[in-house]
Amino acid sequence: MNETPKNTSRRRRISRRILIGAAIFATLMAVFYTEEDWRGKRAWDNCKRELEAKGAVLDWEQFIPPPVPDDQNFFKASTNILLRFVKAQTQEQNEAAAQLTWLNLSLSSSNSFPILDFAKAKSPIVAELTLLLPGDAAPASATTHFTIRLDDPAARGRLQDLIQTAAGRSANGYQGFQFSELQLSNLAPVKIVLQADASPTIGDFQNLIPSDLITNIGRLAIEAAADPKAFRVKLVAGRITAAADYLQWSDRFVPAFDEVREALKRPCAVIPGDYSQSYLMPTPNFVLMRNLAQTLGQRTQCYLLLGQPEKALREVTLMHDICRILERPPTGKPITLVEAMINVAISGLYVATVADGFKMHGWQEPQMAAFQEQFKTINLPPLVVAAFKEGQAASIHTFETTPRTKLAELFSMVVVISDGHKTKSGTFWQLLQNPMYLFLKLAPRGWWYQNLVNCAVLKAKSLDGFDLEHATISPRIFDADARDLNQFLDHKSPFNLVAAIAIPNTAKATQTLAYNQTLVNEAQIVCALERFRLANGNYPETLDALVPPFIEKLPHDIIGGQPLHYHRTGDGKFLLYSVGWNETDDGGVPGKLSDPKHGDWVWH
Secondary structure (H helix, E strand, O other): OOOOHHHHHHHHHHHHHHHHHHHHHHHHHHHHHHHHHHHHHHHHHHHHHHHHHOOOOOOHHHHOOOOOOHHHEHHHOOHHHHHHHEOOOOHHHHHHHHOOHHHOOOHHHOOOOOOEEOOOOOOOEEEEEEEEOOOOOOOOOHHHOEEEEOOOOOHHHHHHHHHHHHHOOEEEOOOOOEEEOOOHHHOOOEEEEEEOOOOOOHHHHHHHOOOOOOOOOOEEEEEEOOOOOEEEEEEEOOEEEEHHHHHHHHHHHHHHHHHHHHHOOOOEOOOOOOOOOOOOOOOEOHHHHHHHHHHHHHHHHHHHHOOOHHHHHHHHHHHHHOHHHHOOOOOOOOOOHHHHHHHHHHHHHHHHHHHHHHHOOOOOHHHHHHHHHHHHOOOHHHHHHHHHHHHHHHHHHHHHHOOHHHHHHHHHOOEEEEOOEEEEOOOHHHHHOOHHHHHHHHOOHHHHHHHHHHHHHHHHHOOOOEEOOOOEEOHHHHHHHHHHHHHHHHOOOOOOOOHHHHOOOHHHHHHHHHHHHHHHHHHHHHHHHHHHHHHHOOOOOOHHHHOOOOOOOOOEOOEOOOEOEEEEOOOOOEEEEEOOOOOOOOOOOEOEOOEOOOOEEEOO
């Protein structure tokens, strides 16, 4: 059927209206995008000028490390060093690194690891008890026995001390290990004669010897022997490794450790690679560094259990020295927040390992003096501040220079890079349901700049609580900034969508930094206190007595800058603590990093 002239005219009018409407819409959208782009760019230019006027360095070029001679560079010491300490970026690098078997230093790396599992092996007998009632003849070998009268008020404590001594000292490792100074599989039980006027029951014995007496080796159990007057104390439900066995097993890594020690003699640590964009630059192998630090810490514990403090010092010193890799000498650039916090974590592990040695009474004066020199070199706040500044410049450079498609990959996970290959993370329909993807694809560039303004301003505020000149941190300022950040992020807006992803959680990072640096400062003083005790027979009345014979200068409390709190206790020990994150002196009541509102940071 032929179309009438009237219908043809109507269709033409509709088409013209659609075209006119589309043209008007396109014009309005062009005006909208132009206006928003101009407003966003103007806001960013003003923000950038203000930040630079306050001394902020926003030019990413300033953070790119200059090349250093290969013979001065830690990462160029050998191919093994490069493969071990740099995170693999290609499948080939992964395969090459996998050939270095010491990359995985945990229990799962060997099925032949020496563990005495009480559930699978015969439970070690710690003590053999013989009951001696009135009229009974003493055991034939009584001269080799310890004799305890059960009606003696000190009987319970003496009995527990004998059992603890028989089981030997122990330590909890950092990778799920539990170490013993003795070979428990051939343990020689302590023989004890218990003098009593009447036969005690099993329940009486259990009151004398609690089942959790030796908690980090295994639970205790008391059982009757064939002789009605004989009893045995066994270790049950435990998994323990002899210190000597762990050292023998991990000696396979000693050549690699020595290679690292030799490489650390080089003054520079610059990873070769592309630094033109922050997301392209090479990064250290953090998993390797964590495993390396944990293994060195465990070897330190084992040497201390075996009474070899000189060898323990060698291992824990390497744990201290590997942190220099993360400090990026000679320029210290660029340091990411992840690198800085790995440094904080390893430093905390290092201090904890030294503290373990004090608990074991394993350190001698030469090691304490060496530790004091090492502690003096640990200054964590400047590294974290540098990381915050690097992150600010990196975000700005990424926003300003990266095309939309690449930003979509980085922020909305449109493309996942795995083993050098790109893989789509979802279907087209899934991508259309991703707000970040739609924003990065369709939003005016000006909205990106508005996000950049918010991101830069908030990252600049993360520096407010640091006072590097006086080496202090203000929890009050950080807490206020954290509240402001949460309020900002709770208010949903296209101007903070990307900023919410780009801004890291600095509150937790800063608390961890402050806590670990506090432990470092306290450890310096503890070394001096122990050296004073060795020289004088007791601890000083005040910390001022340590200066200058045992320490050049007393480190202050990083929280508030006041002296750390110290006093001697009635049991011949001491109490040393910081006021902690709540900035309140709680009298030395220990607090936890997980609960920063309560308690002090006490040296244990």
